[in-house]
Structures are given as structure tokens and as C-alpha cells.
Amino acid sequence: MNSNTRRDKRSLTTKEICIFALLGAIMYCSKAIMEFLPNIHIVGVLIMAYTLVYRTKALVPLYVFVFLCGIFGGFSAWWVPYLYVWLPLWGVTMLLPKSMGKAGIFVYSLICSLHGIVFGTLFAPVHALLFGLDFNGMIAWIIAGLPWDLTHAIGNFVAGFLIMPISTLLGKIKNLSFR
Secondary structure, X not given: OOOOOOOOOOOOOHHHHHHHHHHHHHHHHHHHHOOOOOOOOOHHHHHHHHHHHHHHHHHHHHHHHHHHHHXXXXXXXXXXXXXXXXXXXXXXXXXXXXXXXXHHHHHHHHHHHHHHHHHHHXXXXXXXXXXXXXXXXXXXXXXXXXXXXHHHHHHHHHHHHHHHHHHHHHHHHHOOOOO
């Protein structure tokens, strides 16, 4: 194959563009549906599942989700950290082996839970800058949010048991041919 006919592995196919748009919309809808439960959602689960299957390309549905949040929720102070707050979860998932057998069930749930407990801490620096807080004010902000972060962590841990079934299903969908 010459370089003109070989497709760059980093480029997106039409199928991937459609699937990633749908996956990002699923993330947004899942969060919107679960908003009546404070800080409990499956966004972290979906980010990890998408990353296990699509690796680097999982950033596409992640940022579809982020921009949908901005479009429907407003591009305001709460939204700015969304540009980076999910990246540590994606990055840690990238570092994990794609398949860990049955141990993966607990490892993935634990990682997802840890992201939930540090979520407020990840948010804090931007809010400190935007709202003029000093370091002590930022620490107070983090401490005040710990009960919500704990709720987030517990919800993420329980929901984390869905990561392997979702990633298995996505792997099967990824390998389907629509020709």
C-alpha cells in the first residue's frame, strides 16, 4: 500500500464520527436523566468504557459530551473545569491494560470511585481563580465539597461495575461491519 491509499489510524472514519456523536449524546443524556440524584451519574463509567475500547479516540465522545453540557447548561464558570476535569480519568484508563480479567471489575470501579472523590479538588483551582479565592479559600472550598465528593465516589464505585459489560458491548459494536 502506498501512502496515498493507506488511512491514517488517527483519522476518523464516517462510522466513527457517527458512533462518537451518539456516544457523546448518550453521556449527556445519561447525566441529564440522573440529575435528580446529586453527584450520581454514569459519565465516569462511560468515559472508562469508551477509553478501553477506542483508546485515544475516546476523547471525541468525551468532548462531544463537554460541549453538549455547555450548549444546554450554559458556558459559564461551572463549565470551564469540564474542559479538563475528565482528562485524569481518561489518562489513568489509558495507562491500565485493556483487559485485566475479573480483577478489572474491581480495579475499574475503584479508579472510577477515586475520580469521584477528587472531582471537587479538580474543580477548585479554576473556581479559585474565577472567584478570587486565595489558597486557604480554595482549601475551604474543597473541604466544604467533600460530602458531595464522597457521594460522587460511592455512586461511581457502584456504577463502575458496569464498565466491563459496556466495554464488551462497545467492542462488539466496533467490530460490526455496516456494508
